[in-house]
Amino acid sequence: MTTGVMTAAPALRDRPDHGRNTYDLAAVRGDFPILSRTIYNKPLRFLDNGASAQKPQSVLDAVQNSYAREYANVHRGAHYLSGAATEAYEGVREKVAGLLNAPAPENIVFTRNVTEAINLVACSWxxxxxxxxxxxxxxxxEHHANIVPWQLLRDRKGIVLWVAPVEDDGRFDLEKFAALLTDRTRLVSVTHVSNVLGTVVPIAEVTRLAKAAGACVLIDGAQGVVHQPVDVQAIGCDFYAFTGHKLYGPTGIGVLYGTAERLAETPPWQGGGDMIESVSFEKTV
Known part of the structure; x- marks a missing residue:
């Protein structure tokens, strides 16, 4: 099932790049079984990919094959299927690191979605x-997932939460954002691309300004990674989060990229079996 995160629709994969709108629209639609449906006696036209993308046949096949022929728990078995599942699972971590140009697979933390990734940073780091x-x-x-966790942290810790305004035409004003940065700014958490407006935030410049103020930077990349290449090293952010279901993958898979320094500063948020060396009733290491 993990392979579905990185599976591209066949109609787009391996096609030469001759500019925009050169693909075969009928072939693209043919990759998505749900688009063969009729609703109200008309062919389905799905325009809500900003919320969640439909799944191409290649992803549906990968999920089916995983459960039918490859399923086993990862990192918890010495048998063949568990080893193969673990190898595939960690292979996806390597692919995601490549997708983001992360320094190493160890910079990639799997989550259930962007909401959990942001809550992980809020509740731990x-x-x-x-x-x-x-x-x-x-x-x-910001999406609610990048508002509510910080409000909860504010109420819990007594921090101050500032909100940078958006112009009437949807533009992001860097000067107004920069005016909110002070010597007490510890974290800047911004969207890469607005899920409502489509505004592309200049996150490299946002990161540069935030770093100059001594702040950590978290980018909500749920929409950004879908529409453009992302290079976290060039951006310079500390954390970058995105989800699989907007990339035509299954629901319930997400990613948190973190620099080695920030991840080392992040204590465990939730306890479980794959984070330990030894367990006893007296002490767990």
Missing amino acids: ADTHLSAGDEIVITQM
Whole structure:
């Protein structure tokens, strides 16, 4: 099932890049079985990919094959199927690292979605390193997943939450954003591309300004990674989060990229079997 994260639709994969709108629209639609449906006696036209993308046949086949022929728990078995599943699972980590140009697969943390990835940072890294009076900056165009976790942290820790405005025409104003940065700014958490407006935030410049103020930077890339190449090293962000279901993959898979330094500063958020060396009733290592 993990292979579905990186599976491209056959009609687009391996096609020469001759510019925009050169693909075969009928072939693209043919990759998605659901688009063969009729609703209200008309062919389905699905325009809600910003919320969740439909699944091409290649992804449906990969999920079916995984459960029918390859399924086993990962990192928890010495038998053949478990070893093969673990190899495939870690292979996806390597592919995701390549997708983001992360330094190493170890920079990639699998989550259930972007919401969990942001909550992980909020409840672990930020909860550990921020104190009352410290400041976080977000923007007016954030998804609820990049608002509510910081409000909860504010209420829990007494931090200050600033919201950078969006212009009436949907533009992101760097100067107004920069005006909110102070010597108490500890975290900037912004979207890469707005899920409502489609505004592309200049995240490299946002990161540069935030870093100059001494802040950590988290990018919500749920929409960004779908529409453009992402190079986390060139951006310079500390964290970058995205989800699989907007990339035509299954629901319930997400990614949090973190720099080695920030991940080392992030204590465990949830306990479980794959994070331990030994367990006893007295102490777990």
